[in-house]
Amino acid sequence: MGRCRRQCLEEKYNPKEIEKKWQEHWEKEGLFSVREDHSLPKFYCLEMFPYPSGRIHMGHVRNYVIGDVIARYKKMRGFNVLHPMGWDAFGLPAENAAIKHGVLPAKWTFENIDYMKGQLKKMGLSYDWAREVTTCKPEYYRWNQWFFLKMLERGLAYKKASFVNWCPSCETVLANEQVIDEKCWRCDNTVIQKELEQWFFKITGYAEELLRDADKLGGWPEKVVTMQRNWIGRSEGVEVDFKIVGTDRTVRIFTTRQDTLYGATFMSVAKMHPLVEGLVKDENTRREIASLSEDPEQKEGVFTGHYAENPLTGDHIPIWVANFVLMEYGTGAVMAVPAHDQRDFEFAKKYDLPVKVVIEKWQGARGEGSREGAFEEDGILVDSSQFSGLPSREAREKIADYIEQKELGKRVVNYKLRDWGISRQRYWGTPIPVVYCDSCGIMPVPENELPVILPQDVVFTGKGVSPLLEVKSFVDTKCPRCGKDARRETDTMDTFVDSSWYFIAYCLGGNAKVDLNSAISGQRSAGAIHESPLRYWMPVDQYIGGIEHAVLHLLYSRFFTKVIRDIGLIETDEPFTSLLTQGMVIKDGAKMSKSKGNVVDPDFLINKYGTDTVRVFCMFAAPPERDLEWSDQGVEGAYRFLNRVWGLVYNNKFKIQDSKFKIEEIFSLQPSAISLLRKTHQTIKKVTGSIEKDYHFNTAIAALMELINEISSFNPSGEKDFEVLGLSMRQAIVLLSPFAPHVAEELWRQTGGKEGLLKQPWPSWDEEIAKEEETELVVQINGKVRGRVMIPAGLDDEAVKEKAFSEPKVREHLDGKTLKKVVVVQGRLVNIVI
RNA sequence: GCCGGCGUGGUGGAAUGGCAGACGCGCCGGACUCAAAAUCCGGUGGGCGCAAGCCCGUGUGGGUUCAACUCCCACCGCCGGCACCA
Numbered sequence: 063m064g065r066c067r068r069q070c071l072e073e074k075y076n077p078k079e080i081e082k083k084w085q086e087h088w089e090k091e092g093l094f095s096v097r098e099d100h101s102l103p104k105f106y107c108l109e110m111f112p113y114p115s116g117r118i119h120m121g122h123v124r125n126y127v128i129g130d131v132i133a134r135y136k137k138m139r140g141f142n143v144l145h146p147m148g149w150d151a152f153g154l155p156a157e158n159a160a161i162k163h164g165v166l167p168a169k170w171t172f173e174n175i176d177y178m179k180g181q182l183k184k185m186g187l188s189y190d191w192a193r194e195v196t197t198c199k200p201e202y203y204r205w206n207q208w209f210f211l212k213m214l215e216r217g218l219a220y221k222k223a224s225f226v227n228w229c230p231s232c233e234t235v236l237a238n239e240q241v242i243d244e245k246c247w248r249c250d251n252t253v254i255q256k257e258l259e260q261w262f263f264k265i266t267g268y269a270e271e272l273l274r275d276a277d278k279l280g281g282w283p284e285k286v287v288t289m290q291r292n293w294i295g296r297s298e299g300v301e302v303d304f305k306i307v308g309t310d311r312t313v314r315i316f317t318t319r320q321d322t323l324y325g326a327t328f329m330s331v332a333k334m335h336p337l338v339e340g341l342v343k344d345e346n347t348r349r350e351i352a353s354l355s356e357d358p359e360q361k362e363g364v365f366t367g368h369y370a371e372n373p374l375t376g377d378h379i380p381i382w383v384a385n386f387v388l389m390e391y392g393t394g395a396v397m398a399v400p401a402h403d404q405r406d407f408e409f410a411k412k413y414d415l416p417v418k419v420v421i422e423k424w425q426g427a428r429g430e431g432s433r434e435g436a437f438e439e440d441g442i443l444v445d446s447s448q449f450s451g452l453p454s455r456e457a458r459e460k461i462a463d464y465i466e467q468k469e470l471g472k473r474v475v476n477y478k479l480r481d482w483g484i485s486r487q488r489y490w491g492t493p494i495p496v497v498y499c500d501s502c503g504i505m506p507v508p509e510n511e512l513p514v515i516l517p518q519d520v521v522f523t524g525k526g527v528s529p530l531l532e533v534k535s536f537v538d539t540k541c542p543r544c545g546k547d548a549r550r551e552t553d554t555m556d557t558f559v560d561s562s563w564y565f566i567a568y569c570l571g572g573n574a575k576v577d578l579n580s581a582i583s584g585q586r587s588a589g590a591i592h593e594s595p596l597r598y599w600m601p602v603d604q605y606i607g608g609i610e611h612a613v614l615h616l617l618y619s620r621f622f623t624k625v626i627r628d629i630g631l632i633e634t635d636e637p638f639t640s641l642l643t644q645g646m647v648i649k650d651g652a653k654m655s656k657s658k659g660n661v662v663d664p665d666f667l668i669n670k671y672g673t674d675t676v677r678v679f680c681m682f683a684a685p686p687e688r689d690l691e692w693s694d695q696g697v698e699g700a701y702r703f704l705n706r707v708w709g710l711v712y713n714n715k716f717k718i719q720d721s722k723f724k725i726e727e728i729f730s731l732q733p734s735a736i737s738l739l740r741k742t743h744q745t746i747k748k749v750t751g752s753i754e755k756d757y758h759f760n761t762a763i764a765a766l767m768e769l770i771n772e773i774s775s776f777n778p779s780g781e782k783d784f785e786v787l788g789l790s791m792r793q794a795i796v797l798l799s800p801f802a803p804h805v806a807e808e809l810w811r812q813t814g815g816k817e818g819l820l821k822q823p824w825p826s827w828d829e830e831i832a833k834e835e836e837t838e839l840v841v842q843i844n845g846k847v848r849g850r851v852m853i854p855a856g857l858d859d860e861a862v863k864e865k866a867f868s869e870p871k872v873r874e875h876l877d878g879k880t881l882k883k884v885v886v887v888q889g890r891l892v893n894i895v896i
Numbered sequence: 897g898c899c900g901g902c903g904u905g906g907u908g909g910a911a912u913g914g915c916a917g918a919c920g921c922g923c924c925g926g927a928c929u930c931a932a933a934a935u936c937c938g939g940u941g942g943g944c945g946c947a948a949g950c951c952c953g954u955g956u957g958g959g960u961u962c963a964a965c966u967c968c969c970a971c972c973g974c975c976g977g978c979a980c981c982a
Binding site for chain 1: 897899900901902907908909910911914915918919920921922935962963975976977978980981982
């Protein structure tokens with residue numbers, strides 16, 4: 063105490079103290095706050111914001127550290143970096159807590175946010191907290207309502223009655239994307255079908271563009287793009303009308319295999335197909351239809367007693383109701399071609415229906431596959447009137463043309479993607495801004511009356527219907543048009559609406575400052591000088607989060623971005639240029655979970671080792687996209703490493719200062735100093751390369767460890783040596799800073815750094831210095847290593863060969879053999895083939 | 897069933913077609929200590945050998961190549977996604 067005049071370097075690395083010190087310092091300096099600066103290239107670095115469940119878990123830690131390392135690195139590379147954070151604050155757990163413990167969802171949520179924000183702050187993450195968004199606050203969710211009204215205006219929001227996915231446990235509806243293996247994405251309970259009136263967003267209106275623009279997602283993992291493409295599930299085909307024999311009605315079918323039209327031997331329609339209601343009068347048959355198996359494995363059907371006429375052949379084919387035909391896709395009716403569709407084949411076998419081959423694998427291969435299964439591939443048409451002899455692909459075009467000419471049907475494109483059902487029968491979400499009036503019908507709440515505030519005085523019974531239904535002051539309202547008594551919509555919005563545009567809110571300055579109306583007019587009047595913040599920051603350059611949102615949040619956000627563009631707020635088509643899907647944090651071979659009892663508490667670790675250690679371990683243990691196997695000993699290793707760095711600086715504290723060393727002086731250095739200098743430049747190159755190459759921080763840290771090892775074993779003797787040591791050490795500190803910012807900052811300042819590390823430019827390397835003077839030449843004989851020789855760099859191939867052949871061990875092996883070939887790999891390897 | 901990813905020491909993981917196992921963990925040995933912890937130094941894929949060295953080795957089997965963890969084909973195992981979408 064008091065030995066040094068300025069604050070001096072302690073012998074022992076004390077992470078708690080220095081982390082607190084620098085976090086306070088950074089906050090006081092406002093180091094992480096950003097604004098638009100058109101003189102700098104921008105970089106928008108974003109991590110998926112968390113649901114405030116109570117505490118940060120290791121998955122969050124990993125996610126946010128990856129983002130922070132990128133943000134800090136990009137800042138040092140001269141980018142103006144936007145790096146915000148917020149809270150996906152609406153959702154069921156808050157409501158469940160209310161039911162269980164009697165805490166109001168708002169209170170529960172805000173307390174969690176407080177605690178978790180404290181945790182994030184202790185991690186030294188470089189967020190501009192001024193831009194924080196909290197989706198459960200009225201100043202945020204009013205814009206959800208605003209978007210809803212915009213969607214209504216554009217015909218992109220509508221209400222319809224339909225069968226929807228209902229989670230009995232969450233007591234609410236789920237969108238298709240939120241049902242995984244027939245189970246609820248959140249609580250894992252089996253989802254049932256229920257008929258309800260629901261609000262939908264017409265995401266299918268953008269299906270084509272969402273699919274087409276998937277090609278633009280070059281910075282995304284191919285896997286995620288493929289999942290989205292498959293989810294959208296585009297297929298081209300034709301719809302064809304079949305007359306129902308003996309009536310004046312028709313059935314419309316959809317097929318992508320119009321080349322097999324001549325092979326249709328019956329027709330299958332869905333249970334719910336309107337035709338069934340209209341045609342089947344017999345009570346027994348109706349009962350049979352109703353009792354058809356729901357089991358997808360079991361193919362079952364019932365003959366309706368009616369026949370359809372194939373418009374191409376005039377054949378009369380029986381109409382069956384089949385349990386595997388979906389009402390929601392296509393027209394709910396299909397022509398059955400057992401020879402060329404496996405499902406139809408199995409069905410035909412079961413009910414002894416005819417199989418007619420119309421596609422051959424090649425000319426003359428008749429009957430192929432008709433016994434054991436369907437031949438589903440393309441081939442050559444047979445028994446297909448004027449189309450016989452055509453290959454499938456061509457026949458599809460010709461038959462589609464023919465159908466359109468004869469007005470029997472038309473070409474259509476179908477998608478698996480369904481509209482996004484956004485109504486939720488729960489309290490803790492954004493109220494849907496709609497009023498029901500007996501005279502005027504469904505009335506949107508006028509924009510100037512937004513937000514529709516979620517009432518606070520609510521009773522949570524946990525039974526049956528949404529608590530909002532019980533709040534008279536909320537439900538009872540006046541019609542905005544006629545002023546008569548009316549009732550409010552009590553469903554709230556899916557919380558995925560909140561997260562579909564939050565990246566926009568950050569650009570506009572966070573919760574309090576978001577004003578989309580003025581953002582639109584700002585955008586319209588935007589000139590070169592007063593460019594809108596949205597135009598400046600969007601799109602997100604790097605997005606980081608879990609792969610579990612591959613077809614949920616990531617698809618919804620793409621949809622919203624396109625709508626937002628069409629509204630005129632932004633100009634980009636896609637929200638996220640690059641996407642990094644980080645792997646899970648695993649312990650003892652399983653994902654960390656309370657039920658498995660293998661969770662590691664970030665608070666405990668940060669308290670014990672400091673956040674820098676946790677950060678370094680998370681970045682070192684595996685590349686970001688892979689799963690990370692947790693290892694307590696690995697954490698110790700990271701801690702040891704930082705201690706070594708600390709000790710190294712401490713032991714040389716009076717020698718490591720801002721070095722005046724100039725690169726021209728290299729010739730006056732002794733070999734070991736040159737070697738350290740070279741290693742330093744090699745490390746800068748390696749670390750930079752590792753970060754640039756898919757953010758492989760693990761190898762970047764490994765390279766840094768190598769450099770630290772080399773510095774440790776360097777024995778400086780003269781002043782010049784110490785200068786090299788100082789330079790090398792200070793470069794190492796700079797390279798370490800994105801990973802372990804606190805300890806780096808402390809050591810940097812203690813060794814003469816006047817300005818903070820984030821203001822330092824990222825170091826550059828000199829190829830000439832990084833290059834080895836001598837390299838080890840590997841000599842192989844028939845591909846096996848038989849010797850190693852040191853050779854000077856830049857030796858030509860002939861000289862290298864000569865060196866190789868002069869090696870005694872090599873000569874021994876070559877003795878008496880005939881040379882076949884000699885391969886030289888520039889400066890690295892010689893392979894002698896005998 | 898279809899689509900995608902992965903398979904490397906005891907372990908987490910490295911390797912533009914060119915020395916397999918960087919770096920870390922663990923383990924073994926040594927120094928320091930009365931002792932331990934911490935720290936530091938050295939060793940560490942397997943087999944044979946006193947040694948020099950030799951042989952084997954990246955899930956399995958084949959192929960391309962002077963040379964394959966890397967490219968191609970087939971198979972096995974694990975993980976993830978989709979699955980009556982006509």
